[in-house]
Amino acid sequence: MKTIVIGVIGADVHAVGNKIIEFTLTNAGYHVVNIGVLSSQEDFINAAIETDADLILVSSLYGHGEIDCRGMREKCIEAGIADICLYVGGNIVVGKQDFSEVQRTFLDMGFDRVYPPGTPIDNALQDIREDLGE
Amino acid sequence: MANYLLIDFGSTFTKLCAVNTEAEDIIETASYFTTVDTDIRTGYHEALNRLFQKIGKQIDFEQVIACSSAAGGLKMAAIGLVEELTVEAAKRVCLGAGAKVDLVLSHHINKTEVQKIVNHKIDIILLAGGADGGNAECVIYNARLLGEMGIKIPIIFAGNKSAQDDISEIFNKYQMDGYICDNVMPKVNVMNIDAARDMIRKIFLDKIIEAKGIKAIENEIDAVILPTPNAVLEAAKLLSEGYLDEEGLGDIVVLDIGGATTDMYSMCSVSKRSDVIIHGLEEPFAKRTVEGDLGMRYSAPGIIKSLSQQEIEFINKEKKVDIKEEVEKRYNDVKCLPQNEHDEFIDLFLAEVCAYRAMHRHVGRIEEVYTPMGKVYNQTGKDLTDIKYVIGTGGAIINTKDKESILKRTTNILHNPSELRPTDPIFLVDQKYIMAAMGLLKEKNPLLALRIMKKYIVEI
Numbered sequence: 001m002k003t004i005v006i007g008v009i010g011a012d013v014h015a016v017g018n019k020i021i022e023f024t025l026t027n028a029g030y031h032v033v034n035i036g037v038l039s040s041q042e043d044f045i046n047a048a049i050e051t052d053a054d055l056i057l058v059s060s061l062y063g064h065g066e067i068d069c070r071g072m073r074e075k076c077i078e079a080g081i082a083d084i085c086l087y088v089g090g091n092i093v094v095g096k097q098d099f100s101e102v103q104r105t106f107l108d109m110g111f112d113r114v115y116p117p118g119t120p121i122d123n124a125l126q127d128i129r130e131d132l133g134e
Numbered sequence: 135m136a137n138y139l140l141i142d143f144g145s146t147f148t149k150l151c152a153v154n155t156e157a158e159d160i161i162e163t164a165s166y167f168t169t170v171d172t173d174i175r176t177g178y179h180e181a182l183n184r185l186f187q188k189i190g191k192q193i194d195f196e197q198v199i200a201c202s203s204a205a206g207g208l209k210m211a212a213i214g215l216v217e218e219l220t221v222e223a224a225k226r227v228c229l230g231a232g233a234k235v236d237l238v239l240s241h242h243i244n245k246t247e248v249q250k251i252v253n254h255k256i257d258i259i260l261l262a263g264g265a266d267g268g269n270a271e272c273v274i275y276n277a278r279l280l281g282e283m284g285i286k287i288p289i290i291f292a293g294n295k296s297a298q299d300d301i302s303e304i305f306n307k308y309q310m311d312g313y314i315c316d317n318v319m320p321k322v323n324v325m326n327i328d329a330a331r332d333m334i335r336k337i338f339l340d341k342i343i344e345a346k347g348i349k350a351i352e353n354e355i356d357a358v359i360l361p362t363p364n365a366v367l368e369a370a371k372l373l374s375e376g377y378l379d380e381e382g383l384g385d386i387v388v389l390d391i392g393g394a395t396t397d398m399y400s401m402c403s404v405s406k407r408s409d410v411i412i413h414g415l416e417e418p419f420a421k422r423t424v425e426g427d428l429g430m431r432y433s434a435p436g437i438i439k440s441l442s443q444q445e446i447e448f449i450n451k452e453k454k455v456d457i458k459e460e461v462e463k464r465y466n467d468v469k470c471l472p473q474n475e476h477d478e479f480i481d482l483f484l485a486e487v488c489a490y491r492a493m494h495r496h497v498g499r500i501e502e503v504y505t506p507m508g509k510v511y512n513q514t515g516k517d518l519t520d521i522k523y524v525i526g527t528g529g530a531i532i533n534t535k536d537k538e539s540i541l542k543r544t545t546n547i548l549h550n551p552s553e554l555r556p557t558d559p560i561f562l563v564d565q566k567y568i569m570a571a572m573g574l575l576k577e578k579n580p581l582l583a584l585r586i587m588k589k590y591i592v593e594i
């Protein structure tokens with residue numbers, strides 16, 4: 001069974017979406033490790049190491065996603081999980097910025113997939129299946 | 135009428151506590167130096183003579199049981215994967231079992247680290263790593279390296295259950311003294327203490343006390359049943375929770391400042407508040423932390439190390455002493471007792487630093503996060519703000535005049551809002567030094583142990 005670590009990054013307390021993501025991914029047959037809201041990059045990475053996770057799925061709802069996610073890939077490399085899949089979604093930046101630019105920024109930061117505001121988690125299931133090969 | 139004799143073979147003193155079950159009271163206590171280096175029985179006999187002298191006659195005991203931290207106590211190495219997770223979980227299990235954790239290792243260990251296990255004369259290794267179903271590679275690698283390097287000291291495997299079969303094979307292949315146990319962290323941030331703790335206790339009794347020359351005493355007494363710090367933890371838990379109709383004291387902290395370590399125990403849930411979000415590894419109700427670098431004699435140099443040069447100069451000026459020299463003196467003569475007011479004054483100061491620092495490391499932290507609904511609080515570690523009693527035990531506290539000034543150092547004297555220290559506790563002292571004994575008595579008669587503690591652990 002593939003393992004996915006989920007959580008809400010930074011000082012972000014939006015808890016509802018996180019529960020829905022846990023529910024949806026579990027129903028889709030994944031082993032979900034939910035570290036909850038107010039989680040740091042290190043919390044995600046530590047959990048991924050101990051559980052031998054295949055994917056870290058980061059939520060950011062309050063608009064500070066860019067600051068909170070910066071350097072995460074580098075930390076994964078340092079921690080010995082350089083190849084882990086990284087997704088990010090929610091409302092990752094403030095307001096209505098041009099999404100293709102936002103996407104570019106996050107891809108450059110080393111995220112494998114970046115989702116625009118309002119993407120329900122179900123829309124990502126296809127990508128997950130593709131990336132994790134199951 | 136039944137008499138029980140409860141013995142604590144401590145690192146320095148062998149302490150006896152005789153209890154009468156009918157009177158529900160302590161008959162007498164007595165102590166003598168621990169003589170484990172030559173023959174543990176000598177010190178016991180001396181202490182027993184003193185006890186009978188105090189009582190005025192010889193008496194018989196229906197039960198004689200003991201705990202021990204003699205001959206260096208129980209020295210353990212905790213190995214895990216990630217520091218904040220399985221390493222921390224393994225460390226906490228060792229501490230909860232009454233061990234001293236002399237080595238803490240993470241990720242793939244190397245040969246130098248394995249050599250350290252040998253050099254430090256570790257008694258038991260606790261090998262963890264990986265949540266169940268998670269990373270197995272690292273812990274298998276570590277077990278194999280330990281095997282290849284010929285490690286024969288007892289090893290408890292308490293990591294990822296998916297690695298159990300491989301680990302068993304490695305234990306067999308290298309003829310290691312291995313034991314398989316439930317994972318200390320089956321899921322991320324979830325702790326499972328009991329199985330590994332019970333295994334540690336069992337190995338301590340089956341093997342370690344024998345190896346340390348403590349077992350010889352079992353010709354004369356019924357049994358050694360616990361490591362001393364574990365007995366204290368059990369006593370603290372009983373005193374906090376109560377037993378049947380006999381009420382406990384509720385949330386408590388116990389501080390034990392010794393020559394080599396400062397032990398802190400807290401008995402309470404992680405938080406009582408509904409407006410906090412709690413982070414990190416699950417916290418046990420009964421938590422013990424040990425500071426191996428904070429102590430009154432062997433570990434006095436650690437106190438100096440924990441101070442900045444500026445702080446040292448300030449202390450020297452303020453107290454008109456040379457604190458480095460004073461510490462040196464105590465380190466070189468670990469059995470020295472204060473001879474005059476000056477010595478007492480220095481010991482008091484050292485104990486205060488131990489109390490302050492040990493709580494700094496034991497206590498939880500909180501930070502505020504703002505939302506339009508008001509503040510939200512992010513907490514890691516235990517919230518001790520509502521602790522009702524802070525209890526002092528151990529010679530350094532019991533024998534000093536100014537007990538309160540030491541125990542006060544566990545509270546928030548510096549008004550640091552991020553540290554969840556006890557706010558306004560009542561200070562108690564284990565005046566007869568009986569907590570370890572009562573942890574032993576708990577195994578036979580918890581109600582009696584509780585009543586005796588409530589009688590003799592008194593307000594300052």
Ligand code: B12
Nearest residue numbers: 012013014015016017059062063088089090091094095124
């Ligand atoms: C409820 C709410 C709150 C509550 C949260 C209560 C709680 N503990 O959960 C409170 C009042 C605390 C709150 C506070 C704030 N909020 Co608010 N909040 C909302 C609100 C109204 C609903 C959120 C919700 O629960 N939605 C329902 C769930 C199911 O949806 P979701 O969270 O979006 O999650 C789904 C998807 O986003 C997606 N998803 C999420 N993560 C990921 C990841 C991947 C990889 C993928 C594929 C998909 C995905 O899947 C989820 C499930 O379907 C939204 C507006 C809105 N309608 O979305 C604003 C909103 C999220 N909040 C906002 C803001 C600005 C704040 C504050 C900063 C306000 C302030 N000025 O103080 C604070 C921040 C507090 C903090 N530190 O986090 C903004 C964010 C703006 C931005 N990013 O550009 C929003 C969008 C409102 C707005 N339009 O301005 N908020």
